[in-house]
């Protein structure tokens with residue numbers, strides 16, 4: 508039996524014994540890792556300077572695995588989550604209500620085409636955790652154009668990416684929940700951002716930023732950040748020591 512099929516079978520079997528939370532967040536990743544991935548997201552964003560009064564857009568927010576603590580932390584109305592799957596957003600709404608955080612009035616939007624989406628606010632932080640890796644090149648292009656249109660002048664876009672292995676071996680591209688699982692070079696991301704006036708920085712592997720899953724493929728993904736070129740390309744986001752220019 509091929510490795511991928513065996514892994515999926517094991518994951519389905521594990522879900523039979525999963526808690527309701529694990530089952531919900533299994534819609535966006537491995538069930539047993541949801542708590543670590545939730546904690547990682549808010550810790551990373553707070554370390555890089557997120558403040559309650561800022562506006563954050565969570566692109567590909569899924570079930571609010573990462574979004575819920577951000578909604579709690581930010582001022583009411585300052586969180587916007589977008590996802591392309593309506594049924595997963597329904598789970599997000601249930602997650603919000605069950606946590607008693609509906610009064611924080613996040614905006615949760617179903618959007619199938621970021622190219623056609625225009626939102627009124629400009630965001631201080633745009634966050635896409637484990638999302639760009641599930642976009643084909645055309646979707647990535649639309650996402651970066653959307654980000655460029657919606658970033659506040661001093662804002663930053665943060666997203667993780669699968670890069671080719673350092674030993675030069677290309678990773679095999681796979682599929683997950685009907686989405687591609689994409690590996691791209693840093694240069695590809697640098698040029699893609701530059702087409703929209705965004706300057707890339709590579710903050711290195713997630714493992715060095717506190718993401719400890721035990722899976723080298725996941726921990727080895729890199730955190731990338733982009734800012735508008737007008738913002739000052741030499742300034743790293745606060746708390747992101749060891750940043751390398753892409």
Ligand SMILES: C[S@@+](CC[C@H](N)C(=O)[O-])C[C@H]1O[C@@H](n2cnc3c(N)ncnc32)[C@H](O)[C@@H]1O
Nearest residue numbers: 535567568569572573590591592636637638641
């Ligand atoms: C691996 S999940 C991560 C969810 C969330 N960011 C988290 O870490 O908890 C990726 C999410 O991105 C969403 N997504 C993929 N392509 C998208 C697109 N073009 N626009 C909006 N959301 C997208 C998927 O539906 C999925 O919920």
